[in-house]
Amino acid sequence: MEVRDDFPILKRKVNGKTLVYLDNAATTQKPKQVIDKVSEYYKEHNANIHRGIHKLSEEATNEFEETRKKIAKLIGAKEDEVVFTRSTTESLNTLAYSSLRSLGEGDEVVLSVMEHHSNIVPWQMLQEKGVKLNFVDINPDGTLKMEQFEELINKNTKIVSIVHASNVLGTINPIADISKIAHDNNAIMIVDGAQSVPNMKIDVKKLGCDFLAFSGHKMLGPTGVGILYGNNFDNVEPFLRGGEMIREVSLREAKWNDMPWKMEAGTPNIAGVAGFGEAIAYLERTGLSKIRKHETELVKYATKKLEDLVTIYGNADKTGVVSFSMNAHPHDVASLVDSEGIAIRSGHMCAQPLMDRLEVPALSRASFYLYNTKEEIDKLVTALEKVQKVFE
Numbered sequence: 001m002e003v004r005d006d007f008p009i010l011k012r013k014v015n016g017k018t019l020v021y022l023d024n025a026a027t028t029q030k031p032k033q034v035i036d037k038v039s040e041y042y043k044e045h046n047a048n049i050h051r052g053i054h055k056l057s058e059e060a061t062n063e064f065e066e067t068r069k070k071i072a073k074l075i076g077a078k079e080d081e082v083v084f085t086r087s088t089t090e091s092l093n094t095l096a097y098s099s100l101r102s103l104g105e106g107d108e109v110v111l112s113v114m115e116h117h118s119n120i121v122p123w124q125m126l127q128e129k130g131v132k133l134n135f136v137d138i139n140p141d142g143t144l145k146m147e148q149f150e151e152l153i154n155k156n157t158k159i160v161s162i163v164h165a166s167n168v169l170g171t172i173n174p175i176a177d178i179s180k181i182a183h184d185n186n187a188i189m190i191v192d193g194a195q196s197v198p199n200m201k202i203d204v205k206k207l208g209c210d211f212l213a214f215s216g217h218k219m220l221g222p223t224g225v226g227i228l229y230g231n232n233f234d235n236v237e238p239f240l241r242g243g244e245m246i247r248e249v250s251l252r253e254a255k256w257n258d259m260p261w262k263m264e265a266g267t268p269n270i271a272g273v274a275g276f277g278e279a280i281a282y283l284e285r286t287g288l289s290k291i292r293k294h295e296t297e298l299v300k301y302a303t304k305k306l307e308d309l310v311t312i313y314g315n316a317d318k319t320g321v322v323s324f325s326m327n328a329h330p331h332d333v334a335s336l337v338d339s340e341g342i343a344i345r346s347g348h349m350c351a352q353p354l355m356d357r358l359e360v361p362a363l364s365r366a367s368f369y370l371y372n373t374k375e376e377i378d379k380l381v382t383a384l385e386k387v388q389k390v391f392e
């Protein structure tokens with residue numbers, strides 16, 4: 001795609017070689033439009049939002065709320081259904097902390113073995129209240145065992161929380177089907193969209209979910225901006241309390257503000273949110289369906305080039321992620337390819353239960369985004385061939 005010139009970092013040299021950045025599932029690089037927006041915000045508009053009745057505060061509030069509108073439009077939601085957090089992790093923790101108050105003995109939560117730690121560890125807190133966690137398993141191709149949703153979701157199930165696209169296997173899960181089973185049993189459906197919203201056209205109505213969590217930094221935006229979409233926050237207790245989120249406070253009690261501000265205590269990452277607005281505009285100009293098509297092509301190309309050299313995990317319909325093992329430890333693989341200027345991820349990728357399930361201690365992962373090219377994949381293949389020889 002004709003976008004590389006927009007990304008200043010891609011011109012950088014690493015260890016004497018032009019950077020090949022293949023760690024996009026961890027975080028994406030930022031186009032100059034986003035970098036400039038953040039800088040312009042601080043140079044020209046910086047103020048706190050929703051507070052001062054002065055020009056700068058009005059402009060800052062406007063930047064902030066315009067991004068909320070863009071996000072709502074992007075995912076087919078209403079503005080007051082979009083809450084700013086710091087990350088997917090904070091969005092999921094918000095829901096888990098709220099559930100800590102409302103759920104107890106006899107209640108159940110359904111998750112899967114392919115979840116990122118941020119969609120497992122917060123729910124583990126609920127076990128202190130006697131809540132039971134149930135986990136859906138995977139098939140050898142990296143898809144979820146769909147029949148297990150029918151078996152595990154019942155009248156005791158209060159929450160089903162599932163990743164839309166796995167950060168390790170890339171598998172895209174049939175969320176609409178899972179939402180239906182959850183709703184037939186009066187359970188709330190939560191979706192971790194950290195790896196899907198960046199590269200697929202998402203419509204929360206079509207997904208049929210009640211909540212969707214994702215992160216701006218995985219879709220060209222600055223770090224420190226996350227989203228929690230929800231179609232009903234009546235029963236969600238604010239995770240953080242303080243300024244902004246109240247309507248009225250006396251010494252011993254407080255009344256909450258309207259949505260979405262009830263869920264947004266304190267001064268947020270205003271510059272980051274403004275930058276995220278620019279990132280969304282960039283993605284929409286480029287076209288999410290084009291990005292998805294480009295990633296699919298790169299995954300196919302990489303799979304074909306790599307399949308004789310490494311073992312690839314996950315071969316269902318997937319996002320731009322190729323996780324693999326080979327005859328060297330993943331940390332050695334990552335550090336040897338780094339010496340060629342190539343950035344890939346290695347380790348358990350915040351999915352230790354999935355590593356256990358796959359019976360591997362760790363994996364290596366190359367993950368692609370709109371600016372990656374087949375030539376970069378060729379460089380990775382050449383570097384991995386060298387690694388293989390070293391460890392023969």
Ligand code: 7TS
Pocket residue numbers: 025026027087088089090116118119163165166167192194195215345349350
């Ligand atoms: N959920 C999924 C599916 C993820 O891939 C990640 C981050 C998160 C949640 C957490 O997002 P955060 O923005 O709150 O950190 N995944 C990765 C990864 O695969 N490598 O580094 C971060």
